[in-house]
Amino acid sequence: MKKTVAVVLVLAAGLALAGPVVAQQDTLEKIKSSGVLTIGTRTGSPPFAYINKNNEWVGFTIDLVEMLVKPSVEKAVGKSIKVEKKESTPPTRIPLLTSNSVDLIAGTMTDTPQRRESVDFSLTFFYTGAQFLVKKGSPIKSINDIGGKRIAAQQGATNAKIIREKYPQAQLREFPDQPAAFQALLQGQVDAYTNDGIQLYGLKAKAPNPNDWDVVGDFYSEEPYGMAMRKGDTKFKAAVDAGLKNGFESGKYFEIYDKWFGPKGELPYPMTPPVKAYLLKQIGK
Amino acid sequence: MAAAPAIVFRDVNKWFGKLHVLRDINLAIGAGEVVVVCGPSGSGKSTLIRCVNGLERVQGGDIAVLGASVTARGVNLPALRTRVGMVFQSFNLFPHMTALQNIMLAPKKVRRLSHAEAEKAARALLARVGLVEKADNYPANLSGGQQQRVAIARALAMQPKIMLFDEPTSALDPEMINEVLDVMTTLAREGMTMMCVTHEMGFARRVAHRVVFMDEGQVIEEATPQAFFAAPKSERGKQFLSKILTH
Amino acid sequence: MSYTFKWSVLWTGESGRWLLQGLLTTLELSALAWLLAVALGIVAGALRTVRFAPLRWAATSYVEFFRNVPLLVWMFFWYFGVPPLLPRAVQDWLFNHGAEFWAGMLALGVYHGARISEVIRSGIQSIPRTQFEASVAMGLTTFQAYRLIILPVALRLIVPPATNESLNLLKNSSVALTISVAELTFQTRQIETYTAKAIEALTAGTVIYLVLCLSIAMIMARVERRYAIPGLIARVGPAA
Numbered sequence: 225m226k227k228t229v230a231v232v233l234v235l236a237a238g239l240a241l242a243g244p245v246v247a248q249q250d251t252l253e254k255i256k257s258s259g260v261l262t263i264g265t266r267t268g269s270p271p272f273a274y275i276n277k278n279n280e281w282v283g284f285t286i287d288l289v290e291m292l293v294k295p296s297v298e299k300a301v302g303k304s305i306k307v308e309k310k311e312s313t314p315p316t317r318i319p320l321l322t323s324n325s326v327d328l329i330a331g332t333m334t335d336t337p338q339r340r341e342s343v344d345f346s347l348t349f350f351y352t353g354a355q356f357l358v359k360k361g362s363p364i365k366s367i368n369d370i371g372g373k374r375i376a377a378q379q380g381a382t383n384a385k386i387i388r389e390k391y392p393q394a395q396l397r398e399f400p401d402q403p404a405a406f407q408a409l410l411q412g413q414v415d416a417y418t419n420d421g422i423q424l425y426g427l428k429a430k431a432p433n434p435n436d437w438d439v440v441g442d443f444y445s446e447e448p449y450g451m452a453m454r455k456g457d458t459k460f461k462a463a464v465d466a467g468l469k470n471g472f473e474s475g476k477y478f479e480i481y482d483k484w485f486g487p488k489g490e491l492p493y494p495m496t497p498p499v500k501a502y503l504l505k506q507i508g509k
Numbered sequence: 510m511a512a513a514p515a516i517v518f519r520d521v522n523k524w525f526g527k528l529h530v531l532r533d534i535n536l537a538i539g540a541g542e543v544v545v546v547c548g549p550s551g552s553g554k555s556t557l558i559r560c561v562n563g564l565e566r567v568q569g570g571d572i573a574v575l576g577a578s579v580t581a582r583g584v585n586l587p588a589l590r591t592r593v594g595m596v597f598q599s600f601n602l603f604p605h606m607t608a609l610q611n612i613m614l615a616p617k618k619v620r621r622l623s624h625a626e627a628e629k630a631a632r633a634l635l636a637r638v639g640l641v642e643k644a645d646n647y648p649a650n651l652s653g654g655q656q657q658r659v660a661i662a663r664a665l666a667m668q669p670k671i672m673l674f675d676e677p678t679s680a681l682d683p684e685m686i687n688e689v690l691d692v693m694t695t696l697a698r699e700g701m702t703m704m705c706v707t708h709e710m711g712f713a714r715r716v717a718h719r720v721v722f723m724d725e726g727q728v729i730e731e732a733t734p735q736a737f738f739a740a741p742k743s744e745r746g747k748q749f750l751s752k753i754l755t756h
Numbered sequence: 757m758s759y760t761f762k763w764s765v766l767w768t769g770e771s772g773r774w775l776l777q778g779l780l781t782t783l784e785l786s787a788l789a790w791l792l793a794v795a796l797g798i799v800a801g802a803l804r805t806v807r808f809a810p811l812r813w814a815a816t817s818y819v820e821f822f823r824n825v826p827l828l829v830w831m832f833f834w835y836f837g838v839p840p841l842l843p844r845a846v847q848d849w850l851f852n853h854g855a856e857f858w859a860g861m862l863a864l865g866v867y868h869g870a871r872i873s874e875v876i877r878s879g880i881q882s883i884p885r886t887q888f889e890a891s892v893a894m895g896l897t898t899f900q901a902y903r904l905i906i907l908p909v910a911l912r913l914i915v916p917p918a919t920n921e922s923l924n925l926l927k928n929s930s931v932a933l934t935i936s937v938a939e940l941t942f943q944t945r946q947i948e949t950y951t952a953k954a955i956e957a958l959t960a961g962t963v964i965y966l967v968l969c970l971s972i973a974m975i976m977a978r979v980e981r982r983y984a985i986p987g988l989i990a991r992v993g994p995a996a
Contacts, residue, residue, distance in 0.1 A: 315945050319954045341762075342952040374851060379933075379942065380949045397856065397936040400945075404934060407836055412844075413851050455760075564889050591895035601890035603905050605912065605985045615894035618904065649987020660890075667895060 251327050251453070251460040256301040263289055264312030264326035268402070270426055271490035272332050272350075272449075281309055284484040285330045285451075288349055288471070291480060293328070293451070296467030300459070313401075314380030318342055321454055328451050328464065332420070334382050335450035344461050345450035347468045347506045349477075351499045353443020354383035356416040357409060357424040359436060364416050366441040370394040376405040376414040383418050383445050402427070420447045426491050448502075469507050477503075515540045515575055515671055515702045516561055522569035523556060523726075530556050531567065532726040540670075543703045545713040545734070548723035549749055554706045557723070558673050561704065562586075562593045575670055591619055594664030598676040600656040602648035608635065608659045609644040612666045620667065627666075634662035638692050654685030661692055672696065674705040710753060714738060722746050765951040766960050778943030779964060785857065785939060786926045789864035793925060796869030798911075801876025802902050815873070822870035827931050830867050834859035835935040860932030868925045875917045879910035912983050919976040923969050940964060 255261050265273040265286060273283035289307055298304055312320050312329060320326045321343060335345040356375075358364045364373060371393040377384035379398040387396055397414055399405035406427050409417040417424070424439045431437050453461055471477035478495075485493040514537040523531040530553045538544050546554045559565045560572055563579050563586045572579045575592055602611050612631035616622045622630070635641050638658035648656055657677055664672060674693065678686045690712050697703055697716045707713070713720055713734050720737040722730045724745045730737070741747050765771055796818075803815035822830070835856060839847045850858075883906060891901035911918075930941035938946075944961035948954045 315948060315954070318948075318952055319958075322955075336952075338950060339952045376936070379945055385950060395852070398938070398942070398946075399936050400934055404832075404936075408936070411836060411840060412847060413835070413839070413855065562893055564893065587892070587895050587897050590893055593893075595890075595893040597886055597890060599884070599886055601884075601886050603887070603890075603909070604987075605909055614904065615896065618900055619895040647986040649985070663894070 251457050252297070252301055252463065254324075255297060255305055255327065256303065259303065260306050260308050261289075261294065261297055261328065262308045262310060262326045263328045263330045264310050264317055264320045265329075266313070266331040267311050269332050269423070271484045273330070284480065285332070285349070285449075287480045287483070288468070288477070289328070289330050289451075292471040292476065293330075293464050293467040296470065297460075297463045300463040300466075314378070315400075317452070321452060324454075327460070328453055330451045332423070332449055333452055334420075334447045336382060339452070342455060343452040344455050344457070345452055346461065346464045347472075348448035348450050348503065349468060350422070350449040351502050352420040352422040352447045352449070354381075354386070354418055354445040354447065355421040355424055355439050355441045355443065356418050357406075357427060357437055357439055358416045359409075360438050362415065362438070362440075364440060367391065367444045370416065373416060374414040376408050376417040378402055378405055378419055381419060382447065383420070386445050387418065422491075422493055425493055429491060472504060472507050472509075513540060513576070514538060514573075515542070516704065517573045518557075518560075518570065519572070520570035521557075521560065521567050521572060523553075523560065523565065523567045530726050531560070534570070534728055536721065536728060536731070538702065538704060540702055541700045542719065543697045543701075543717050544705070544719050544721055545717040546704065546706045546721045546723060547708065547710075547713065547749070547753075548729075549752075551725075552723040553726040554723045555675055558675050558704055558706050561671075561673055562590050562595055564595075587619070591615075591667050592669050593671045593673060594667060594669035595673040596657070596660050596664055596675065596677045598679050600648070600653070600660045600680070602651075602656055602660055602663070604648050607645050607647055608640065608651065611648070611659060612663045615663070616666050631662070631666060634665055635659070637665075637695075638662045639688075652685060653681045654688045657681065657685075657689045658692055661689075661696075665696075671702045671704070674703065674707065676706050676708070678707065678709055708753060710738065722749065724749070761956065762951075762953055763956055765947060765953045765956050769950065771947045771951075774943040774946055775940070775960060775964070778938060778940035781857075781938055782926070782929050782940040782968075785861055785864065785932060785937065786929045789861050789868065789929065790922060790925055792861070792865030793868035793872050793921075796866065797872030797876050798907065800869065800873035801880060802907065804873065804877045805880045806898070819870045819873050822867055823874070827863065827867050827928055828934060830863040831860060831931055831935050834862045856932070856935045856937050859935060860929070860937045864925060864929055864932070868921060868928070871924075872918065872921050875914050875921055876907075876910060878917075879914035880906055882913060883909055909985070912980075912985055915976060915980040915983075919973060922976070923972060926968060926972065927965065 267273070267275050267281070271283055272285045273281070276282050286309070294305065294307055310320070310326050312326065312331060317329045317331070317333060321329055335348060356364055363369060370391055372395070374395045374397060375387060376397050376399060377387065379400050384396065384398050387394055397408065399408065402419070402423070405417050408414045410431070421439060421443065428434050428437045428439060451464060453464065468477070481495060482489065484490050485495070516538040518534045518536040521531055521534040534557065546557060548554050556565055560567055561574060561579065563584070567580055570580070574589060577589060578584060579589060603614070606614065609628065609631050612634055613627040616627040616630060617624065632641065632644065635644055638661055640655060640658055643651060643655060651659065677693070678689050681689065686709070690709060693705070693712070694716050717734050720732055720734050721728055722737065722741070722743070729743045729745055730741065732742070737746070738750065741750055800815040800818050803811045804819070806812060839850060839855065887909070888901055888906060891905045892898065896904065929939060932939055933942040941961055944957040947957040951957070
């Protein structure tokens with residue numbers, strides 16, 4: 225029996241070690257030969273990436289890839305390419321990338337120093353921060369009021385980490401996906417749900433009675449969204465960044481933003497001057 | 510033979526679905542009497558004996574055991590069964606208990622004897638069936654004949670007034686049949702009331718006071734063994750005997 | 757450009773403490789759910805073999821209802837569906853005292869109880885009916901016959917499939933993370949979140965589950981040997 229255990233452990237370790245160390249080729253070369261750019265994105269994160277009522281996979285991030293990144297990559301490989309979409313979730317997105325299943329994570333992924341140890345990020349394409357969604361009239365007005373309260377968060381989100389580390393007096397409940405966390409808030413299992421402000425506005429808009437809910441508090445985290453790529457692939461990163469940069473310079477980016485977040489967009493979320501300044505600062509403006 | 514009847518069947522009828530397995534059975538077995546029930550397979554003899562302790566329910570008529578009805582509604586069957594021991598064709602010892610534990614179980618759980626009392630009685634019973642040295646054997650480590658002797662001892666442990674035997678030797682190899690019949694013979698000589706379904710005609714001849722011959726759910730004839738084996742009155746009885754005695 | 761392993765994420769920072777906490781929660785959740793499942797399984801499994809039809813129907817309804825709906829749905833049922841039926845004050849008290857853990861425990865226990873009852877029923881039905889008859893013929897009541905004869909033999913016969921079901925229960929306890937129970941899988945994801953080292957975190961979780969399952973399998977094999985009925989179940993291995 226002991227021998228069996230040892231053999232199994234060695235096998236398991238061997239698989240873990242051997243599995244992911246596939247030779248990773250140059251992403252641009254790969255795209256050039258296949259003619260396909262494969263992105264990992266979300267199916268339920270409107271308006272960034274989601275399946276709409278007509279069963280089409282659309283969204284702000286997907287538009288950015290189609291209209292800004294794709295032309296730039298096409299220029300780099302010298303031929304026209306197709307964009308293919310795969311679903312990725314917070315727990316699966318980095319493994320999908322490192323296993324070569326996708327070339328680019330384009331969803332709602334926050335650019336953090338820890339993640340930068342494993343992947344490279346493009347220029348920031350969206351900027352938000354964590355806030356709280358609460359029932360109207362809740363005593364929670366900002367992060368300073370959460371002591372002793374039951375706070376739902378999405379596991380894998382940076383804001384859950386901040387609360388655990390800096391506000392241990394709150395009762396944190398982490399859910400693997402947003403619908404379960406939101407359900408917990410609707411039913412009173414928790415007193416507030418924290419996530420990036422933009423996500424909370426989206427939920428509020430979808431709630432049975434949107435006016436019963438409030439998004440409260442200042443941003444207590446910085447959530448710059450970036451597109452993630454395999455680490456060290458500088459040529460590919462340059463192509464992706466060039467596409468985004470071009471979008472900022474030509475104003476195309478702001479048109480796309482307006483389409484989704486403008487007054488008539490899927491989710492009105494006007495861009496504040498500090499956010500616009502932050503985005504433009506990336507390209508030296 | 511003059512004593513009050515131990516078992517009385519009165520107009521007993523039973524069906525399995527549409528199959529009429531017992532038809533108008535009227536039969537009385539006296540205290541201390543040994544009755545052998547025989548007949549071709551499917552004649553209803555096993556069903557008949559299983560009705561005595563309520564393992565089978567009847568749809569018509571009445572059965573009384575030691576003056577108490579078995580067939581009435583709301584009968585306390587467990588209490589009745591403590592007075593009627595039963596031995597099965599397939600022994601049915603409990604496989605997770607030793608021979609001794611098999612015998613001690615019911616006295617402890619039903620008669621509430623102490624462990625020491627139950628063990629003393631159980632060892633005495635094992636001595637009676639000649640298996641003292643097998644007390645700690647599990648059933649799987651006993652021969653068929655030994656298992657059936659333990660099963661008899663187990664039934665006797667409740668100090669029953671009546672013993673039912675349902676083909677107790679049919680599952681045994683020929684060389685083991687006699688050790689079981691010897692125990693049954695001794696029991697009969699001691700005055701136990703016994704109802705035995707068996708094909709052992711030698712046993713019937715030597716030990717039974719009466720033979721009951723059944724066919725197609727009916728009692729065809731009742732007679733002393735001497736009379737039955739010498740000259741059965743019924744045609745079916747003759748046919749049965751000619752088949753069973755020629756080999 | 758290849759993935760760089762950094763196994764040290766598993767013992768630096770708080771990873772070790774998280775894994776330990778997750779392991780303890782998984783064990784606690786699984787052990788309590790297992791006790792509930794075995795108790796329900798024995799009762800329902802036994803009732804499905806009795807003559808009295810209403811009891812049999814009740815047990816059959818329980819089994820078919822609970823085992824034919826996915827466990828995830830039961831998790832949501834106990835966590836989201838049941839509390840609103842209670843008074844608001846009771847709900848608040850529950851939510852402040854680990855409602856998610858108890859909801860997860862009930863979901864696991866009741867679901868696996870239905871599955872274990874099938875194992876127990878098949879064990880009981882593999883025992884000849886005449887064993888039951890021999891028991892009651894001595895004057896035991898039906899309840900005594902089940903308690904003293906039928907179940908002790910059946911439980912010995914079903915150790916291998918019951919082991920299997922117990923391992924399933926342990927592994928299924930990870931579904932409780934969907935209702936925010938911070939068990940082992942939850943904690944390995946946590947490590948991934950903090951360190952972005954998914955492979956290392958998943959490997960740690962895999963190895964811990966593997967060791968747990970192998971330990972349970974070994975304990976159950978020992979139980980099987982210890983309670984084996986001489987001659988009834990052929991044992992593989994050296995003779996005693």
